[in-house]
Amino acid sequence: MSTENGAREENSGRSLFETKAAEGGSVAAAYKVFAFTVLVSIVLIWLYRLTYIPGVGEPGRWVWIGMFVSELLFGFYWIITQSVRWNVVQRIPFKDRLSLRYEDKLPDVDIFICTADHVVEPPIMVIDTVLSAMSYNYPPEKLSIYLSDDGGSEFTFYALLEVSDFAKYWLPFCKKFKLEPRAPAVYFKRNILDSHDLVLAQESSKVKKLYEDMKSRIETVVEKGGIPKEIKEKHKGFSEWNSLIARNDHQSIVQILIDRRNPNSVDIDGHQLPTLVYLSREKRPQRPHHFKAGSMNALIRVSSKISNAPIILNLDCDMYSNDSDAIRDSLCFFMDEKQGHRTSYVQYPQRYHNITEHDIYSSVARVVHQIELAGIDGNGGALYCGTGCFHRRASLCGMKFSEDNRSELKSVKHEIEGRPIEELEEASKQVANCSYEDGTQWGKEMGLVYGCPVEDIVTGLTIQCRGWRPIYHNPSRYAFLGIAATTLDQSLVQNKRWSEGMFQIFLSKYCPFIYGHGKIKLGAQMGYCVYLLWAPISLGTLCYAVAPSLCLLHGIRIFPEVSSLWFLPFAYVFVAKYAFGLAEALSCGDTLKAWWNSQRIWLFRRTTAYFLAFIDTVIRQLGFSQTTFVLTPKVVDDDVMKRHENEILEFGSSSIMFTIIATIALLNLFSFLLGIRRVVLATESSRAFQQFIPPIILSGLLIMINIPVYQALFFRTDKGRMPSSVLWKSVLIVSLASLMPIY
Numbered sequence: 001m002s003t004e005n006g007a008r009e010e011n012s013g014r015s016l017f018e019t020k021a022a023e024g025g026s027v028a029a030a031y032k033v034f035a036f037t038v039l040v041s042i043v044l045i046w047l048y049r050l051t052y053i054p055g056v057g058e059p060g061r062w063v064w065i066g067m068f069v070s071e072l073l074f075g076f077y078w079i080i081t082q083s084v085r086w087n088v089v090q091r092i093p094f095k096d097r098l099s100l101r102y103e104d105k106l107p108d109v110d111i112f113i114c115t116a117d118h119v120v121e122p123p124i125m126v127i128d129t130v131l132s133a134m135s136y137n138y139p140p141e142k143l144s145i146y147l148s149d150d151g152g153s154e155f156t157f158y159a160l161l162e163v164s165d166f167a168k169y170w171l172p173f174c175k176k177f178k179l180e181p182r183a184p185a186v187y188f189k190r191n192i193l194d195s196h197d198l199v200l201a202q203e204s205s206k207v208k209k210l211y212e213d214m215k216s217r218i219e220t221v222v223e224k225g226g227i228p229k230e231i232k233e234k235h236k237g238f239s240e241w242n243s244l245i246a247r248n249d250h251q252s253i254v255q256i257l258i259d260r261r262n263p264n265s266v267d268i269d270g271h272q273l274p275t276l277v278y279l280s281r282e283k284r285p286q287r288p289h290h291f292k293a294g295s296m297n298a299l300i301r302v303s304s305k306i307s308n309a310p311i312i313l314n315l316d317c318d319m320y321s322n323d324s325d326a327i328r329d330s331l332c333f334f335m336d337e338k339q340g341h342r343t344s345y346v347q348y349p350q351r352y353h354n355i356t357e358h359d360i361y362s363s364v365a366r367v368v369h370q371i372e373l374a375g376i377d378g379n380g381g382a383l384y385c386g387t388g389c390f391h392r393r394a395s396l397c398g399m400k401f402s403e404d405n406r407s408e409l410k411s412v413k414h415e416i417e418g419r420p421i422e423e424l425e426e427a428s429k430q431v432a433n434c435s436y437e438d439g440t441q442w443g444k445e446m447g448l449v450y451g452c453p454v455e456d457i458v459t460g461l462t463i464q465c466r467g468w469r470p471i472y473h474n475p476s477r478y479a480f481l482g483i484a485a486t487t488l489d490q491s492l493v494q495n496k497r498w499s500e501g502m503f504q505i506f507l508s509k510y511c512p513f514i515y516g517h518g519k520i521k522l523g524a525q526m527g528y529c530v531y532l533l534w535a536p537i538s539l540g541t542l543c544y545a546v547a548p549s550l551c552l553l554h555g556i557r558i559f560p561e562v563s564s565l566w567f568l569p570f571a572y573v574f575v576a577k578y579a580f581g582l583a584e585a586l587s588c589g590d591t592l593k594a595w596w597n598s599q600r601i602w603l604f605r606r607t608t609a610y611f612l613a614f615i616d617t618v619i620r621q622l623g624f625s626q627t628t629f630v631l632t633p634k635v636v637d638d639d640v641m642k643r644h645e646n647e648i649l650e651f652g653s654s655s656i657m658f659t660i661i662a663t664i665a666l667l668n669l670f671s672f673l674l675g676i677r678r679v680v681l682a683t684e685s686s687r688a689f690q691q692f693i694p695p696i697i698l699s700g701l702l703i704m705i706n707i708p709v710y711q712a713l714f715f716r717t718d719k720g721r722m723p724s725s726v727l728w729k730s731v732l733i734v735s736l737a738s739l740m741p742i743y
């Protein structure tokens with residue numbers, strides 16, 4: 001039966017995936033009409049600003065110009081964002097067709113996992129990701145897992161050595177019971193004795209015991225701060241860590257812990273185990289190492305000496321596999337007979353497993369992100385966000401697309417087969433050395449692009465511009481789950497790094513409008529810019545959060561009177577934008593509160609992270625500073641964790657970002673109260689009402705969204721509140737600002 005099906009399947013020529021419009025035709029048409037009305041209103045706002053600009057010497061002329069510039073920024077940005085709403089698509093892979101047609105011809109897959117610091121990224125978390133990757137529902141003899149350790153930590157190495165043993169129990173257990181997810185810590189945490197299946201329960205507790213033992217061995221070693229001699233004797237790899245090694249100064253280390261070619265590399269059921277490799281590339285203090293991009297490029301070279309699979313899956317160390325069929329899903333895009341040979345990478349949305357119910361830091365940004373990414377895909381583009389599946393040649397080795405690349409999916413195994421493991425390790429070390437990169441063009445013409453803190457986005461763009469086709473895939477079961485920031489500071493620092501990197505791309509030779517011109521569609525160029533322009537757009541938000549309230553304090557009118565017809569376009573754009581955003585959020589499954597939270601976080605991000613990113617990028621363009629990469633912490637105090645689980649914003653430190661947030665909150669509170677007083681006490685009360693109600697409403701909304709800020713400033717007593725130094729600084733700034741004359 002199944003062979004018959006298979007034969008039929010092989011000849012059927014049905015596509016391995018389908019692309020569908022995400023919305024029906026009438027919805028799409030209605031949206032276009034709506035967008036047109038918004039556009040008209042935006043133009044009317046611009047017209048108003050130009051017509052009524054105060055003359056030279058009149059009060060508020062410069063503020064007026066500032067508001068106009070902000071509205072120009074918002075308007076143009078809004079036009080750019082329309083690109084990602086024109087043609088939102090959905091991709092549906094058919095993995096059953098894939099296995100009927102290609103089960104015995106599936107390609108090799110190399111999985112890259114990057115880690116950089118055993119404190120910020122504890123080995124226990126890292127090996128959870130490694131184990132989930134090893135246990136994919138995929139022929140193990142075709143899988144190789146590489147862990148790149150930029151921390152050069154013997155603890156991480158030791159943890160991986162433990163994995164090579166524990167995998168012998170974990171893999172058969174996962175496969176026998178078809179478990180999901182296949183990350184042991186996550187699995188055991190979720191499935192505490194809830195199974196009715198007696199066999200499963202029994203085996204589960206056995207494997208769990210093994211896991212707990214391994215975990216405590218690793219934790220003990222880390223706590224002690226050194227590897228005991230008896231463990232060191234178990235593996236030759238430990239000899240690499242002599243007293244001279246420092247995390248930023250050491251030779252290349254490559255250890256093949258499991259070699260799938262070895263007939264003895266089997267699990268307890270006698271099934272083959274996937275290859276498992278530890279890599280720590282050479283680092284020298286005086287040499288730039290290019291962060292994750294450098295690590296990925298070293299992985300590409302090292303893996304080419306050991307397994308050289310045509311398909312690469314890249315994961316961050318905190319991103320465990322949540323769907324053991326994800327590789328197969330991705331392969332549908334690579335192996336489709338008609339379009340597959342053009343596919344360069346398959347990007348999944350970034351999802352996290354530690355999100356609170358209403359997503360207080362708006363990490364998922366479910367709606368906006370999802371639609372934007374699907375919309376870029378609809379225009380023939382897709383952002384590469386640092387995780388996902390690649391075609392090795394196409395994506396990572398700088399090759400241009402041409403029609404005869406079809407054969408590239410085959411592995412280049414012949415040089416590797418039969419060579420002893422020591423030889424492979426030696427060859428790998430060579431290519432993981434700094435000197436190896438000297439002679440070649442890595443980071444320029446080959447591999448991930450260097451010099452940008454969002455190596456992923458810029459690399460994705462260059463791949464696309466070489467003629468390859470990226471795919472955005474958003475399955476209902478999340479393929480990978482990572483860890484999102486759990487404090488406001490972490491979240492803002494991360495967003496600063498991203499927005500800075502992205503704005504840097506916009507200002508560089510990789511600007512999509514220039515670099516992508518004639519290579520990718522205009523819609524895709526614009527789609528990229530929705531992200532690349534986060535930083536400069538912040539100027540508009542900052543102006544809108546500050547200028548109207550200052551003018552209110554000084555009694556300067558900055559918006560049209562409520563009774564004037566000119567007020568209509570302002571009101572319409574405002575209401576339309578927020579009503580639409582809310583409807584979109586709810587229809588995508590967000591809660592009302594999550595939407596509200598996201599409005600707050602966008603205000604915070606724009607007035608702090610993106611604004612500072614803008615400033616720093618401009619300074620960098622002038623040549624004053626260097627690119628850095630602040631790792632996102634993956635563990636926090638229990639105390640902080642509690643507050644996070646209760647959805648209480650975590651401030652706690654006195655960063656300049658918090659001073660900005662507090663200043664804006666206090667300024668608007670102050671001007672709102674004084675503004676109301678002004679209206680009530682005015683001799684011509686109704687006239688004053690006409691004039692000042694728009695900024696009063698604006699400040700009122702900003703106050704509502706900032707309620708958690710006032711709580712943190714005045715009422716909270718826990719450690720996550722705003723430090724009092726932030727309060728004093730912001731009170732001082734607000735007082736000075738309100739005394740300053742307005743021009």
Ligand SMILES: O=c1ccn([C@@H]2O[C@H](COP(=O)(O)OP(=O)(O)O[C@H]3O[C@H](CO)[C@@H](O)[C@H](O)[C@H]3O)[C@@H](O)[C@H]2O)c(=O)[nH]1
Nearest residue numbers: 114115116150291292295316317385386387454456631632
């Ligand atoms: O010198 C470094 C710095 C980082 N990493 C690894 O890079 C990954 C991402 O770092 P993280 O601190 O978690 O940053 P995020 O901002 O959460 O990462 C997002 O943004 C990055 C830059 O755009 C992408 O590379 C990531 O895939 C994406 O998840 C982690 O696995 C790190 O171990 C290295 O290997 N070497």
Ligand SMILES: [Mn+2]
Nearest residue numbers: 316482483632
């Ligand atoms: Mn991360």
